[in-house]
Amino acid sequence: MKKTRGKLLLLAMAMQLSAWGTASAAGPAFMHTGGRTTQPVGHYELCQKLPRECSQRTQTQAPIELTRKLWARIVSINNSVNTRVEPRTDMEQWGKEEVWSYADSGFGDCEDYVLEKRRELMAIGVPAGDLLMTVARQSNGDGHAVLTVRTSLGEFILDNLKSKVLPWTATDYTYLKRQSSQNSGVWVTINDGRSDAVASVR
Numbered sequence: 001m002k003k004t005r006g007k008l009l010l011l012a013m014a015m016q017l018s019a020w021g022t023a024s025a026a027g028p029a030f031m032h033t034g035g036r037t038t039q040p041v042g043h044y045e046l047c048q049k050l051p052r053e054c055s056q057r058t059q060t061q062a063p064i065e066l067t068r069k070l071w072a073r074i075v076s077i078n079n080s081v082n083t084r085v086e087p088r089t090d091m092e093q094w095g096k097e098e099v100w101s102y103a104d105s106g107f108g109d110c111e112d113y114v115l116e117k118r119r120e121l122m123a124i125g126v127p128a129g130d131l132l133m134t135v136a137r138q139s140n141g142d143g144h145a146v147l148t149v150r151t152s153l154g155e156f157i158l159d160n161l162k163s164k165v166l167p168w169t170a171t172d173y174t175y176l177k178r179q180s181s182q183n184s185g186v187w188v189t190i191n192d193g194r195s196d197a198v199a200s201v202r
Contacts, residue, residue: 087109
C-alpha cells in the first residue's frame with residue numbers, strides 16, 4: 001500500500017510539474033476582496049487556543065514570486081498532505097461540529113487539511129499573508145474550505161478534494177470569504193465575479 005501511494009504521489013507531482021508552463025502562461029487573475037466580514041466560528045475558537053494563528057501581520061507587499069522550485073514545493077506539499085491525512089468529520093473525531101485543528105492525528109476535515117498545508121508552506125518560507133484560509137460553496141451548495149496561495153502569477157487553490165493545484169478561476173467553487181492578507185485574524189469578503197462576467201457575455 002505504501003509503495004502504491006508513493007507511486008501515485010510521484011505521478012501526481014510529475015503531472016503538476018508538466019503543467020508549470022500552462023500555469024505561468026495563463027496568468028490567472030487575483031480574487032476581488034471587499035471589506036471585513038465575520039470570522040468563522042471554528043477559526044475564532046482555534047485562535048483562542050493558538051493565539052499566534054491570529055497575530056500574524058503583513059505589510060502590503062507584492063505576492064511571493066512563483067518560481068519553478070516553489071511550484072514544485074507547493075505541488076509536493078499539497079499531494080503529501082492529501083495522501084497522509086484521512087478524511088474524518090469533526091463529529092466523528094470530536095463529537096461536535098466546526099473544530100478547526102491541525103491534522104496531527106492523521107485524520108481531519110477540509111479545514112484541517114488547509115491548516116496543515118498552510119503550516120508546511122510557512123515552514124519553507126512562504127509568508128503568512130500569501131497563505132489564506134478561504135471559505136467557498138461547492139456546486140451542490142455544501143460549504144468547503146481551501147487554501148488560497150497568492151503568487152506573482154496569480155492565486156492558486158490547494159484542495160483536499162482535488163489532486164491538482166489549480167488557478168482559482170479554474171475551479172467550480174463560489175468563493176465567499178477568506179483571511180486578510182495583512183492580518184491573519186481578520187476575514188474579508190470575496191466578490192467572486194465570475195458568474196457576473198459570464199452573464200455579461202450572454
